[in-house]
Amino acid sequence: QVQLQESGPGLVKPSETLSLTCTVSVGSIWNSNTYSWDWLRQPPGKGLEWIGSIYYTGKFYYSPSQKSRVTISADTSKNQFSLKLISVTAADTAVYYCARRTDGSQRGWFDPWGPGTLVTVS
Amino acid sequence: EIVMTQSPATLSVSPGERATLSCRASQSVSSNLAWYQQKPGQAPRLLIYGAYNRVTGIPARFSGSGSGTEFTLTISSLQSEDFAVYYCQQYNDWPPWTFGQGTKVEI
Numbered sequence: 001q002v003q004l005q006e007s008g009p010g011l012v013k014p015s016e017t018l019s020l021t022c023t024v025s026v027g028s029i030w031n032s033n034t035y036s037w038d039w040l041r042q043p044p045g046k047g048l049e050w051i052g053s054i055y056y057t058g059k060f061y062y063s064p065s066q067k068s069r070v071t072i073s074a075d076t077s078k079n080q081f082s083l084k085l086i087s088v089t090a091a092d093t094a095v096y097y098c099a100r101r102t103d104g105s106q107r108g109w110f111d112p113w114g115p116g117t118l119v120t121v122s
Numbered sequence: 123e124i125v126m127t128q129s130p131a132t133l134s135v136s137p138g139e140r141a142t143l144s145c146r147a148s149q150s151v152s153s154n155l156a157w158y159q160q161k162p163g164q165a166p167r168l169l170i171y172g173a174y175n176r177v178t179g180i181p182a183r184f185s186g187s188g189s190g191t192e193f194t195l196t197i198s199s200l201q202s203e204d205f206a207v208y209y210c211q212q213y214n215d216w217p218p219w220t221f222g223q224g225t226k227v228e229i
Contacts, residue, residue, distance in 0.1 A: 046223075047209065047221055047222070047223045047224050048166065048209055048211075048221040048224075049221070050217070050218050050219045050220070050221070053217075061216070061217040062217070063217065063218045064123070064217070064218065065218075097165055097166075099165075101219070102171075106152075106153070106154055106172065107171075107213065108154060108156075108213020108214075108216065108219055109156040109168055109171040109211065109213060110156075110158075110166070110168065110211070110219075111167075111168035111177070112168075113165035113166055113167075114165065115164070115165055116165050
Protein backbone atom coordinates (compact mmCIF):
# COMPACT_ATOMS: atom_id res chain seq x y z
CA GLN A 1 0.00 0.00 0.00
CA VAL A 2 1.45 3.34 -1.06
CA GLN A 3 2.29 5.74 1.75
CA LEU A 4 3.49 9.32 1.55
CA GLN A 5 5.38 11.33 4.13
CA GLU A 6 6.19 15.03 4.09
CA SER A 7 9.36 16.41 5.64
CA GLY A 8 11.02 19.80 5.98
CA PRO A 9 11.37 22.83 8.24
CA GLY A 10 8.36 23.81 10.30
CA LEU A 11 9.37 27.45 10.49
CA VAL A 12 10.37 29.74 7.63
CA LYS A 13 11.15 33.44 7.76
CA PRO A 14 9.22 35.92 5.62
CA SER A 15 10.74 36.50 2.15
CA GLU A 16 12.67 33.21 2.35
CA THR A 17 12.07 29.92 0.53
CA LEU A 18 9.85 27.12 1.81
CA SER A 19 11.24 23.69 0.89
CA LEU A 20 9.47 20.41 1.52
CA THR A 21 10.06 16.83 0.41
CA CYS A 22 7.60 13.98 0.04
CA THR A 23 8.90 10.44 0.31
CA VAL A 24 6.82 7.73 -1.35
CA SER A 25 7.01 4.20 -0.03
CA VAL A 26 6.21 1.15 -2.12
CA GLY A 27 6.84 1.18 -5.83
CA SER A 28 8.38 3.85 -7.99
CA ILE A 29 6.88 7.23 -8.70
CA TRP A 30 8.37 7.02 -12.17
CA ASN A 31 6.92 3.77 -13.45
CA SER A 32 3.33 4.69 -14.09
CA ASN A 33 1.44 7.14 -16.24
CA THR A 34 -1.67 6.50 -14.16
CA TYR A 35 -0.70 8.92 -11.44
CA SER A 36 0.68 12.35 -10.77
CA TRP A 37 2.36 13.47 -7.58
CA ASP A 38 0.88 16.58 -6.08
CA TRP A 39 1.23 19.22 -3.39
CA LEU A 40 -1.73 20.81 -1.62
CA ARG A 41 -2.08 23.02 1.42
CA GLN A 42 -4.58 24.05 4.07
CA PRO A 43 -4.23 27.29 6.04
CA PRO A 44 -5.24 26.94 9.67
CA GLY A 45 -9.02 26.63 9.97
CA LYS A 46 -9.53 26.93 6.23
CA GLY A 47 -10.12 24.78 3.17
CA LEU A 48 -7.90 22.86 0.78
CA GLU A 49 -5.87 24.42 -2.02
CA TRP A 50 -4.08 22.56 -4.80
CA ILE A 51 -0.57 23.88 -5.46
CA GLY A 52 0.92 21.77 -8.23
CA SER A 53 1.58 18.39 -9.85
CA ILE A 54 4.48 16.52 -11.37
CA TYR A 55 4.22 13.52 -13.69
CA TYR A 56 6.61 10.68 -14.41
CA THR A 57 7.35 12.31 -17.76
CA GLY A 58 8.60 15.38 -15.92
CA LYS A 59 5.58 17.36 -17.04
CA PHE A 60 4.12 19.62 -14.38
CA TYR A 61 1.16 21.85 -13.65
CA TYR A 62 1.08 24.72 -11.19
CA SER A 63 -1.79 26.64 -9.67
CA PRO A 64 -2.25 29.93 -11.53
CA SER A 65 -2.23 31.77 -8.21
CA GLN A 66 1.14 30.28 -7.18
CA LYS A 67 2.76 29.76 -10.56
CA SER A 68 5.32 32.54 -10.26
CA ARG A 69 6.65 31.26 -6.92
CA VAL A 70 6.42 27.45 -7.13
CA THR A 71 8.77 24.76 -8.35
CA ILE A 72 8.03 21.04 -8.04
CA SER A 73 10.78 18.57 -8.83
CA ALA A 74 11.53 14.89 -8.33
CA ASP A 75 14.47 12.73 -7.30
CA THR A 76 14.04 9.44 -9.09
CA SER A 77 16.80 7.71 -7.17
CA LYS A 78 15.15 8.41 -3.82
CA ASN A 79 11.48 8.07 -4.80
CA GLN A 80 10.89 11.60 -3.62
CA PHE A 81 9.36 14.76 -4.99
CA SER A 82 9.79 18.23 -3.63
CA LEU A 83 8.14 21.61 -3.34
CA LYS A 84 9.87 24.98 -3.33
CA LEU A 85 7.89 28.15 -2.70
CA ILE A 86 9.86 31.38 -2.84
CA SER A 87 9.27 34.77 -1.22
CA VAL A 88 6.93 33.43 1.44
CA THR A 89 4.67 35.60 3.58
CA ALA A 90 2.45 34.92 6.56
CA ALA A 91 -0.31 33.98 4.09
CA ASP A 92 1.72 30.88 3.20
CA THR A 93 1.37 29.51 6.74
CA ALA A 94 -0.47 26.23 6.30
CA VAL A 95 -0.42 22.49 6.66
CA TYR A 96 1.21 21.21 3.49
CA TYR A 97 0.17 17.84 2.11
CA CYS A 98 1.63 15.67 -0.60
CA ALA A 99 -0.76 13.31 -2.36
CA ARG A 100 -1.04 10.96 -5.29
CA ARG A 101 -3.58 11.94 -7.91
CA THR A 102 -5.14 9.35 -10.17
CA ASP A 103 -4.86 10.79 -13.66
CA GLY A 104 -6.58 10.15 -16.97
CA SER A 105 -9.94 10.51 -18.62
CA GLN A 106 -12.63 11.13 -15.99
CA ARG A 107 -10.05 10.76 -13.24
CA GLY A 108 -8.41 13.24 -10.91
CA TRP A 109 -9.02 12.38 -7.30
CA PHE A 110 -6.37 12.53 -4.60
CA ASP A 111 -5.57 9.32 -2.74
CA PRO A 112 -3.60 8.62 -0.65
CA TRP A 113 -2.39 11.70 1.20
CA GLY A 114 0.56 12.19 3.48
CA PRO A 115 -0.24 13.12 7.09
CA GLY A 116 0.69 16.74 6.42
CA THR A 117 3.28 19.06 7.89
CA LEU A 118 2.62 22.47 9.40
CA VAL A 119 4.80 25.24 8.04
CA THR A 120 4.68 28.56 9.83
CA VAL A 121 6.03 31.71 8.22
CA SER A 122 7.26 34.01 10.96
CA GLU B 123 -11.36 28.22 -12.73
CA ILE B 124 -14.35 26.20 -11.51
CA VAL B 125 -15.62 27.39 -8.14
CA MET B 126 -17.12 24.77 -5.84
CA THR B 127 -19.64 25.93 -3.23
CA GLN B 128 -20.73 23.70 -0.37
CA SER B 129 -23.75 24.11 1.87
CA PRO B 130 -24.44 24.37 4.65
CA ALA B 131 -21.18 25.47 6.26
CA THR B 132 -22.15 23.60 9.42
CA LEU B 133 -24.70 20.82 9.82
CA SER B 134 -25.86 19.85 13.29
CA VAL B 135 -27.13 16.29 13.41
CA SER B 136 -27.84 13.72 16.10
CA PRO B 137 -26.31 10.24 15.97
CA GLY B 138 -28.48 7.89 13.97
CA GLU B 139 -29.97 10.69 11.88
CA ARG B 140 -29.50 11.30 8.19
CA ALA B 141 -27.14 14.01 6.94
CA THR B 142 -27.41 15.59 3.51
CA LEU B 143 -24.52 17.72 2.27
CA SER B 144 -24.62 19.77 -0.93
CA CYS B 145 -21.96 20.81 -3.40
CA ARG B 146 -22.51 23.10 -6.36
CA ALA B 147 -20.11 23.78 -9.24
CA SER B 148 -19.93 27.12 -11.04
CA GLN B 149 -20.13 25.21 -14.34
CA SER B 150 -20.80 21.63 -15.28
CA VAL B 151 -18.23 19.09 -14.07
CA SER B 152 -20.16 16.12 -15.46
CA SER B 153 -19.65 13.32 -12.90
CA ASN B 154 -16.04 14.25 -12.25
CA LEU B 155 -16.48 14.92 -8.57
CA ALA B 156 -14.96 13.46 -5.42
CA TRP B 157 -15.84 13.69 -1.74
CA TYR B 158 -13.40 13.63 1.16
CA GLN B 159 -13.72 13.34 4.92
CA GLN B 160 -11.30 15.18 7.20
CA LYS B 161 -11.06 14.74 10.96
CA PRO B 162 -9.15 17.16 13.21
CA GLY B 163 -5.39 16.80 12.86
CA GLN B 164 -5.69 14.31 10.00
CA ALA B 165 -5.29 14.42 6.25
CA PRO B 166 -8.40 14.23 4.07
CA ARG B 167 -9.59 10.75 3.22
CA LEU B 168 -11.18 9.93 -0.13
CA LEU B 169 -14.75 8.63 0.24
CA ILE B 170 -16.38 8.90 -3.17
CA TYR B 171 -15.16 9.44 -6.74
CA GLY B 172 -17.04 9.74 -9.99
CA ALA B 173 -19.85 11.42 -8.00
CA TYR B 174 -21.21 8.14 -6.62
CA ASN B 175 -18.48 5.44 -6.53
CA ARG B 176 -17.58 4.50 -2.98
CA VAL B 177 -13.94 3.77 -2.27
CA THR B 178 -13.24 0.22 -1.08
CA GLY B 179 -13.72 0.05 2.67
CA ILE B 180 -16.02 3.05 2.95
CA PRO B 181 -19.27 2.07 4.71
CA ALA B 182 -22.44 1.80 2.65
CA ARG B 183 -24.09 4.52 4.74
CA PHE B 184 -22.09 7.01 2.64
CA SER B 185 -23.60 7.66 -0.78
CA GLY B 186 -23.04 10.25 -3.45
CA SER B 187 -25.36 11.49 -6.16
CA GLY B 188 -25.72 14.21 -8.76
CA SER B 189 -24.11 15.33 -12.00
CA GLY B 190 -23.49 18.53 -13.87
CA THR B 191 -23.48 21.28 -11.28
CA GLU B 192 -25.41 19.83 -8.32
CA PHE B 193 -24.12 17.06 -6.07
CA THR B 194 -25.11 15.51 -2.77
CA LEU B 195 -23.31 13.43 -0.17
CA THR B 196 -25.70 11.53 2.08
CA ILE B 197 -24.80 9.80 5.31
CA SER B 198 -27.80 7.62 6.02
CA SER B 199 -27.37 7.07 9.76
CA LEU B 200 -24.66 9.09 11.41
CA GLN B 201 -22.19 7.26 13.59
CA SER B 202 -19.94 8.96 16.13
CA GLU B 203 -16.93 8.51 13.85
CA ASP B 204 -18.66 10.41 11.03
CA PHE B 205 -18.51 13.80 12.73
CA ALA B 206 -15.93 15.60 10.63
CA VAL B 207 -15.50 18.12 7.82
CA TYR B 208 -16.44 17.01 4.30
CA TYR B 209 -15.04 18.49 1.09
CA CYS B 210 -16.05 18.10 -2.53
CA GLN B 211 -13.48 18.40 -5.34
CA GLN B 212 -13.92 18.68 -9.10
CA TYR B 213 -11.57 17.17 -11.67
CA ASN B 214 -13.41 17.99 -14.86
CA ASP B 215 -11.64 21.20 -15.82
CA TRP B 216 -8.06 21.70 -14.76
CA PRO B 217 -5.68 23.07 -13.74
CA PRO B 218 -6.47 23.95 -11.10
CA TRP B 219 -8.18 21.04 -9.36
CA THR B 220 -10.55 22.83 -6.97
CA PHE B 221 -12.28 22.08 -3.69
CA GLY B 222 -15.34 23.38 -1.93
CA GLN B 223 -14.86 25.24 1.33
CA GLY B 224 -16.15 22.31 3.37
CA THR B 225 -19.17 21.34 5.46
CA LYS B 226 -18.64 20.59 9.12
CA VAL B 227 -20.92 17.87 10.46
CA GLU B 228 -21.26 18.32 14.20
CA ILE B 229 -23.26 16.73 16.96
